[in-house]
Amino acid sequence: MSSPLVRRCWALLAGAWFALAGVPAVAVRDEPPASDLPPPSKIRDLDYGDVLFHFFQDDYFEALVRLEVSHEMGRMPDHAAEAELLAGGLYLSLGLHGEATRRFEAVLAGPVPQSVSDRAHFYLARIGFQRGYLEDAARSLGRIRGPLPGALEPERRLLAANVLMAQGRYGEAAQSLEGWTDGSDWTYYARFNLGVALVRTGETTRGRQLLESVGTMPVGNEEQRALRDRANLALGFALLQERQPDPAAAALARVRLDGPFTNRALLGLGWAEADAARPERALVPWLELRERPVLEAAVQESLLAVPYAYAQLAANGQAAEQYRHAVSAFAAETARLDESIAAIRGGGFLDAVLSAATASEAKPDDADRAGWLWQLQQAPDAPHTRYLYQLFASHAFQEGLRNYRDLRLMQRNLERWAGSLEAFHEMVAARELETARRTPRKAELLAGTDLDSLEARRAGLEARVAELVAARDVTALATPEEAARWRKLEELEVRTAALPPGTRRDALAERVRLLHGTLAWQLDADYKLRLSRLRASLAEADEALAEARRRRALVEQAGDLAPRNTEGFAERVRGIERRMERLQPAIDAAAAAQERLLADIAVRELEAQKARLASYATQAQFALAALYDGASAGGAR
Amino acid sequence: MTHPGSRDDSRAARGQLRRLACAGAFLIAGSVLLVGRAGATGTAPEARTVDEDVQALKKELVDLNRDLFRLEEELLYPASTQVAVFLSVNLGTFFALDSVKLELDGKEVANYLYTEREVEALHRGGVQKLYLGNLKAGEHELVAVFIGKGPHERDYRRGTTVRFEKAVGAKYVELRITDREASLQPEFAVRQWE
Numbered sequence: 077m078s079s080p081l082v083r084r085c086w087a088l089l090a091g092a093w094f095a096l097a098g099v100p101a102v103a104v105r106d107e108p109p110a111s112d113l114p115p116p117s118k119i120r121d122l123d124y125g126d127v128l129f130h131f132f133q134d135d136y137f138e139a140l141v142r143l144e145v146s147h148e149m150g151r152m153p154d155h156a157a158e159a160e161l162l163a164g165g166l167y168l169s170l171g172l173h174g175e176a177t178r179r180f181e182a183v184l185a186g187p188v189p190q191s192v193s194d195r196a197h198f199y200l201a202r203i204g205f206q207r208g209y210l211e212d213a214a215r216s217l218g219r220i221r222g223p224l225p226g227a228l229e230p231e232r233r234l235l236a237a238n239v240l241m242a243q244g245r246y247g248e249a250a251q252s253l254e255g256w257t258d259g260s261d262w263t264y265y266a267r268f269n270l271g272v273a274l275v276r277t278g279e280t281t282r283g284r285q286l287l288e289s290v291g292t293m294p295v296g297n298e299e300q301r302a303l304r305d306r307a308n309l310a311l312g313f314a315l316l317q318e319r320q321p322d323p324a325a326a327a328l329a330r331v332r333l334d335g336p337f338t339n340r341a342l343l344g345l346g347w348a349e350a351d352a353a354r355p356e357r358a359l360v361p362w363l364e365l366r367e368r369p370v371l372e373a374a375v376q377e378s379l380l381a382v383p384y385a386y387a388q389l390a391a392n393g394q395a396a397e398q399y400r401h402a403v404s405a406f407a408a409e410t411a412r413l414d415e416s417i418a419a420i421r422g423g424g425f426l427d428a429v430l431s432a433a434t435a436s437e438a439k440p441d442d443a444d445r446a447g448w449l450w451q452l453q454q455a456p457d458a459p460h461t462r463y464l465y466q467l468f469a470s471h472a473f474q475e476g477l478r479n480y481r482d483l484r485l486m487q488r489n490l491e492r493w494a495g496s497l498e499a500f501h502e503m504v505a506a507r508e509l510e511t512a513r514r515t516p517r518k519a520e521l522l523a524g525t526d527l528d529s530l531e532a533r534r535a536g537l538e539a540r541v542a543e544l545v546a547a548r549d550v551t552a553l554a555t556p557e558e559a560a561r562w563r564k565l566e567e568l569e570v571r572t573a574a575l576p577p578g579t580r581r582d583a584l585a586e587r588v589r590l591l592h593g594t595l596a597w598q599l600d601a602d603y604k605l606r607l608s609r610l611r612a613s614l615a616e617a618d619e620a621l622a623e624a625r626r627r628r629a630l631v632e633q634a635g636d637l638a639p640r641n642t643e644g645f646a647e648r649v650r651g652i653e654r655r656m657e658r659l660q661p662a663i664d665a666a667a668a669a670q671e672r673l674l675a676d677i678a679v680r681e682l683e684a685q686k687a688r689l690a691s692y693a694t695q696a697q698f699a700l701a702a703l704y705d706g707a708s709a710g711g712a713r
Numbered sequence: 714m715t716h717p718g719s720r721d722d723s724r725a726a727r728g729q730l731r732r733l734a735c736a737g738a739f740l741i742a743g744s745v746l747l748v749g750r751a752g753a754t755g756t757a758p759e760a761r762t763v764d765e766d767v768q769a770l771k772k773e774l775v776d777l778n779r780d781l782f783r784l785e786e787e788l789l790y791p792a793s794t795q796v797a798v799f800l801s802v803n804l805g806t807f808f809a810l811d812s813v814k815l816e817l818d819g820k821e822v823a824n825y826l827y828t829e830r831e832v833e834a835l836h837r838g839g840v841q842k843l844y845l846g847n848l849k850a851g852e853h854e855l856v857a858v859f860i861g862k863g864p865h866e867r868d869y870r871r872g873t874t875v876r877f878e879k880a881v882g883a884k885y886v887e888l889r890i891t892d893r894e895a896s897l898q899p900e901f902a903v904r905q906w907e
Binding site: 482 | 771774778783887
């Protein structure tokens, strides 16, 4: 194994673990904090529940807007701290790290329970880690006092270890992950990371054991399968680096045939066989790989590896043919790269990317959601999108593409509101008309309602009741019939008294007195009940009067406020219109800047790929020349 | 080489992405080595500037949406006449919700057919604002008809009627689907909020 290709391969493998120290985290924007939200029965403000209804459907933008409205209108008093945490998470999902940080810090500024402050510190630590502010992340993690709820606790442990590893403190990271076996998926991630960390620090045996345990773990879903593949790939290459080809081949053979790591595993498998001096077996994975699309680096390398194996088998004719095939394949791929670079420089790059990505969405109704799942591996083989999956591995590209997409979604959102704004104008105008129509009627109504006089009459009645109570004037509460009878009896008394004295007058007077006494007794007997009814009736009158006064006040107020309110609405509509007019071109400008930036990144990346292809082509040509030299030297002998 | 399994849903994939964000700092040696892509450790200054501009713009757009949303509500549904009907689910194991029909004072105001995603959101604690409208002060009648599958997958249709007094402020009515454990039947409760 002395060809330049092989020497290069082993040199790269030897430095592989250490060269990775500067590799950034996969750029993925976090989901908001769903795992620690209150259970259904604990929702105490309906508007907060309404926010969650949209949030749980991954409609983060709508959830955020509703959250901000309800927050501003004070509709979530019982979930204030939770809502602020959720707002931070939602801003994070939109890529607004600054605003998210501000919200989490706002939570911490108030008197909040430790459970809430712990979560705020955790999210700040996560932002710090993602943005590369490792000291801040470590400080925030250090401020968490208790275990976090649910899945957040294992995530916190993993994050703490990741921060240590990112700081190069592998030993401490390994220590922090020791003995963590809670059976969750996080444990396997922790084992994977610990395995890598240990291999980096030179504890290769333990590191390999951990990677082996992840690489042979039982799997139940795609996430676990991907992690298992990744562990097997890492283990395989670590073993290759240590020149242990057989265990390396065993690990690499466990990688799935159609996963994201398949091509690299096939390439490594071939190298393991080649290192074990079995070039004929190395050809099996390499020939499989060679048939795959040339745009991936592992496939490009296989184009050089296949003739190398033929040369090892002394099949120089086939080796020469395969080197020639490699040279022409590299040239064809270079031409395709040139085509893509020209297309990207020609503009319309990101819209083509977005439409390709949207077309490959699993669920069409996701297309308009900010919580968008990227599925770019199936992007069409067109100049704009051919290398999309490769470009997407770049952190800056991924962030920028998401920004661009968010801006376009928000632009469409503004266009929809623009239609509503016209309706708002019409509504305000209609209100003004209605107010103008109602004003004279209102004035007439108010002028014709003399509540003061009614109040005076009611006061007079109360005074009379007080008088009759003071005098216990039972006749004052008599019915009209009783009052008539009472007056008649009084008249009879007078007339009887005017009669000449005698037995007839005495008999009449006695009868009148008896009737008078009977009526007085009846009135006295009914007095209490009648007085009570009268007072109840007066109380009702009081209520009716108070209601009338309240309604009149409302009418008066409405009369005063209507023009001002209408004008207030009109001003708000105009203000929003001005903001929309300013924001529309600002969105276009930002989107264009984003597109220029991403086009530059893409072109740089594609140019780097071209340079790599040129280097491969040179190696193939050298190898071909060496084969010809050998053949002619052999012929000369 | 092992063979692939079935695809999981998008939620699992998102979970994966989130965890990969943590694990991703330690990408496989071979994968990066052989791809030959040197990952940038930071974002270019130009990218940072554009990113900051875009962040500021997005914040403005969120604020604008908030103001538009509020303006719309205040214009169309002033607090003095506003009535909102919410729907929530607590456990809800005895009833699989398909649709809800709402009548206010004898007039149909909503007939809502639920998607799987919405039902799941309700079960996770979301509360749906099913109807937002205007009513005069005074007494009103709300009839809600819940349609779906009851225990043993049987078609289930249940109506609930509530009479309520609308005062000057906004009125919230919550329709709540719960479980009646004793009879293993769903229960449809109504709660009024001022």
